Amino acid sequence: MRAEFTENLITGNEMIDSQHRELIQRINRLLETMESSREKSTAVKTLNFLTDYVCYHFEAEEKLQEEIGYPGLAEHKEQHNALKATVKDLTEMLEEEEGPSDSFVAQLNLKVIEWLYKHIEGYDRSIAEYIYLTENPDRI
Ligand SMILES: [Fe+2]
Numbered sequence: 001m002r003a004e005f006t007e008n009l010i011t012g013n014e015m016i017d018s019q020h021r022e023l024i025q026r027i028n029r030l031l032e033t034m035e036s037s038r039e040k041s042t043a044v045k046t047l048n049f050l051t052d053y054v055c056y057h058f059e060a061e062e063k064l065q066e067e068i069g070y071p072g073l074a075e076h077k078e079q080h081n082a083l084k085a086t087v088k089d090l091t092e093m094l095e096e097e098e099g100p101s102d103s104f105v106a107q108l109n110l111k112v113i114e115w116l117y118k119h120i121e122g123y124d125r126s127i128a129e130y131i132y133l134t135e136n137p138d139r140i
Contacts, residue, residue, distance in 0.1 A: 003027045003113045009120045011128035015064065019057045020120060026050040027113060031105075038099040047094060051087050058084070061124070070130055076123055083119070086111045 003024045010017055026049060033046045058080040065073040090112070093104055133139060 001109065002031060003116075009117065011120065011125045013064075013128040013131060016061060016124055016128065019053075019060060020124075023050075023053055023057055023116070026053050027108075027116075030108070034100045034105060040094065040097070040099040043100045044091070044094055047087075047091055051091065054084065054087055061127070065127060068127075068131060068134065070127060072123075072126060072130075076127075079119060079123055083112070083115060086115070 005021050005024045009020060011020075030043070030046045030050050034043055037043075062073065062077060062080065064070075065076060070076075090104065090107060093107070094100060097104065
């Protein structure tokens, strides 16, 4: 299985969309790596590579919300923190195991990929809509 950047994930904000594309690429790199080798150190390294970008992207998205005075920032940050905690749990899980188990892959699918799809379609699209409406007040 691969994560996919489908049309319904487009928010219309160029920075957010391009970062989501990179995020999905890094998720897929992890999935591919685990398919070709169940070696623990490789999986940990690739998961860290994904985690780095998760943090970078969330920070950029939160900064953008601050800059535009987005009213949903606090709630959005809570969502980001929840995913960061999930990724930390997954890292611990991987470090405790011999290598990535089926259960690890299942959790990655459910708690990261599925979560991300819902988050993007809801929370992230709302930011882009807010920007659009601020820039086009006649549309309100
Ligand atoms: Fe977000």
